[in-house]
Amino acid sequence: MIISAFTKFRTSKPTQIPGLCFRTFNTSPQNNFHVAVLGASGGIGQPLGMLLKVNRLISKLTLYDLQHTMGVAADLSHIETPAKVKGFVGKDKLCEAIECANIVVIPAGLPRKPGMTRDDLFNKNASVVRDLVACVADTAPKALIGIITNPINAVIPIACEVLKKKCKLDPRRVFGITTLDIVRANTFVASLSGVSPLEVNVPVIGGHSPETIIPVFSRATPGVKVSEDKVKTLTKRIKEAGTEVVKAKAGTGSATLSMAYAAARFTNSLLRGLAGEKNVVESSYVQSDVVCDISYFATPLVLGKNGIEKNLGVGKLNKFEEDLVRKALPVLKKNIATGCKSESRYWFRHTFNGLRCRKIYKFPS
Numbered sequence: 352m353i354i355s356a357f358t359k360f361r362t363s364k365p366t367q368i369p370g371l372c373f374r375t376f377n378t379s380p381q382n383n384f385h386v387a388v389l390g391a392s393g394g395i396g397q398p399l400g401m402l403l404k405v406n407r408l409i410s411k412l413t414l415y416d417l418q419h420t421m422g423v424a425a426d427l428s429h430i431e432t433p434a435k436v437k438g439f440v441g442k443d444k445l446c447e448a449i450e451c452a453n454i455v456v457i458p459a460g461l462p463r464k465p466g467m468t469r470d471d472l473f474n475k476n477a478s479v480v481r482d483l484v485a486c487v488a489d490t491a492p493k494a495l496i497g498i499i500t501n502p503i504n505a506v507i508p509i510a511c512e513v514l515k516k517k518c519k520l521d522p523r524r525v526f527g528i529t530t531l532d533i534v535r536a537n538t539f540v541a542s543l544s545g546v547s548p549l550e551v552n553v554p555v556i557g558g559h560s561p562e563t564i565i566p567v568f569s570r571a572t573p574g575v576k577v578s579e580d581k582v583k584t585l586t587k588r589i590k591e592a593g594t595e596v597v598k599a600k601a602g603t604g605s606a607t608l609s610m611a612y613a614a615a616r617f618t619n620s621l622l623r624g625l626a627g628e629k630n631v632v633e634s635s636y637v638q639s640d641v642v643c644d645i646s647y648f649a650t651p652l653v654l655g656k657n658g659i660e661k662n663l664g665v666g667k668l669n670k671f672e673e674d675l676v677r678k679a680l681p682v683l684k685k686n687i688a689t690g691c692k693s694e695s696r697y698w699f700r701h702t703f704n705g706l707r708c709r710k711i712y713k714f715p716s
């Protein structure tokens with residue numbers, strides 16, 4: 352299963368594109384990257400750790416969580432690939448886990464249960480992302496940060512605000528991982544059209560919620576002919592695919608295995624960019640100005656040594672897709688404002704409390 356999962360990376364350029372390695376790896380100096388996973392003991396964290404352990408571009412894999420990380424690290428460390436694995440458990444070990452990382456991937460936080468929306472996770476997950484990103488800013492300010500935690504639309508603005516307050520924001524380095532939407536779109540279109548999913552590529556733009564996930568079938572490659580009716584049905588399915596999994600898991604969580612695959616694919620693309628490979632394109636929800644009036648949007652990006660090298664923008668859309676964007680914009684704006692406001696409120700409270708703690712000077716009477 353894992354071999355076929357990575358065939359996409361291997362088939363296009365077998366000798367240059369790193370992907371899955373069993374024992375046939377090469378260890379050129381470029382393959383020397385350190386990836387840290389924060390939330391490594393969870394439903395996504397564990398299979399993601401495994402897929403990263405077999406990535407030949409990684410020489411060091413650090414796993415951090417509030418619980419169980421030592422067991423996960425011990426288990427993964429027995430896999431016969433070069434990446435050295437180290438586990439860190441508990442808040443006081445966070446900085447050590449992140450130090451000198453080239454890439455930090457964050458799947459930490461609560462998943463939803465049936466009946467919840469991703470937005471319902473905001474109150475719990477906002478502070479998780481805020482604290483983890485604050486530590487990345489202090490210990491590995493040059494790291495590329497890939498965030499999986501929901502709600503993506505609002506927590507990426509929080510991450511950027513945290514970095515901005517610490518004067519460490521480089522918008523080329525902060526990513527909301529929306530790859531699962533593309534993975535799903537490719538899979539569903541392939542099963543409908545009979546083309547191999549490894550050959551299909553459907554751009555998905557916007558954000559990561561039912562109203563904001565926008566598949567762009569008009570630019571799918573290879574040119575797949577899907578009737579108008581089918582486009583509508585497929586669009587609905589892709590928008591609601593997360594809920595489909597949440598319902599099927601019946602209270603035990605949301606997508607974990609497909610998400611781990613998607614995050615491994617995304618991290619692999621970041622690594623390929625860092626390693627100097629040209630024309631690495633992957634989509635992500637990032638700070639951008641490609642759509643008027645909106646400061647975060649998912650679009651295809653060219654990745655390089657400093658993260659985003661070029662934002663390829665929204666591109667040409669048909670009328671149906673334009674309407675989807677129009678409907679998504681107010682929702683996205685609200686989500687972004689929620690993230691930014693929450694961060695300002697937190698910062699104000701924090702600073703104000705700090706001031707209150709100091710001895711208040713009283714004028715001598």
Ligand SMILES: NC(=O)C1=CN([C@@H]2O[C@H](COP(=O)(O)OP(=O)(O)OC[C@H]3O[C@@H](n4cnc5c(N)ncnc54)[C@H](O)[C@@H]3O)[C@@H](O)[C@H]2O)C=CC1
Binds near residue numbers: 461462476479530
């Ligand atoms: N971007 C996307 O497309 C997707 C995002 N997700 C999101 O990913 C997140 C994680 O999902 P699962 O792995 O299924 O959840 P999970 O509950 O199985 O695992 C989360 C892990 O995070 C850890 N954690 C919690 N707070 C932490 C902190 N402050 N520091 C370090 N670790 C901490 C927990 O101990 C746990 O091991 C959820 O928010 C979920 O909604 C899930 C699927 C797709």
Ligand SMILES: O=C([O-])CC(=O)C(=O)O
Binds near residue numbers: 463
């Ligand atoms: O639906 C969820 O809660 C998890 C998620 O983001 C997805 O599967 O796309």
